[in-house]
Amino acid sequence: xxxxxxxxxxxxxxxxxxxxxxxxxxxxxxxxxxxxxxxxxxxxxxxxxxxxxxxxxxxxxxxxxxxxxxxxxxxxxxxxxxxxxxxxxxxxxxxxxxxxxxxxxxxxxxxxxxxxxxxxxxxxxxxxxxxxxxxxxx
Numbered sequence: 001x002x003x004x005x006x007x008x009x010x011x012x013x014x015x016x017x018x019x020x021x022x023x024x025x026x027x028x029x030x031x032x033x034x035x036x037x038x039x040x041x042x043x044x045x046x047x048x049x050x051x052x053x054x055x056x057x058x059x060x061x062x063x064x065x066x067x068x069x070x071x072x073x074x075x076x077x078x079x080x081x082x083x084x085x086x087x088x089x090x091x092x093x094x095x096x097x098x099x100x101x102x103x104x105x106x107x108x109x110x111x112x113x114x115x116x117x118x119x120x121x122x123x124x125x126x127x128x129x130x131x132x133x134x135x136x137x138x
Contacts, residue, residue, distance in 0.1 A: 020131030021078070027121050028072040031088060035069025052099050067091045075125070078134015082126045089122035 038045045042061060049057040049064075067088060074084045096115035102108040130136040 014132075017132035020125075020128070021133040023121070024075050024078060024081070024125060024130065024134070027118065027125065028075040030118070031068040031072035032076070035065050035067075035072060038065050038068065054098060064091075078130030078136050081130035081134055081136050085122040085125035089119040089126065092116075092119040092122065 038061065045064070046057045046061050049060045054060050068091075071084050071088045071091075074080060075088065092115045096112045096119075100108045100112040100115060103112060
């Protein structure tokens with residue numbers, strides 16, 4: 001005889017809503033800080049993008065700043081949470097493959113899988129939304 005698991009859905013509790021908000025802030029922090037650092041050193045950032053061999057480094061710089069800074073702030077606020085989290089997840093995977101694909105280098109290996117893990121967390125946010133403490137719920 002096999003057991004059948006039945007999933008029951010419960011209404012989100014205040015605790016799960018607080019955890020969702022905290023998770024959004026913690027995930028977004030690295031992107032906001034990275035976006036601010038890119039704004040502080042556009043020349044260095046564009047040079048780094050160029051060294052990675054990506055086309056249109058100035059355009060890539062603008063996209064990176066927008067995704068990281070604006071996307072991170074939107075994620076914190078819980079505005080268009082599912083779309084923003086999905087976009088940042090795609091960006092994180094693109095950054096992993098574009099900048100950290102040399103898995104023989106221990107540092108790049110760590111950065112690659114950090115980006116993959118961030119994408120996983122962001123996909124959880126995309127799946128479940130902002131929770132009660134986001135502008136999406138108002």
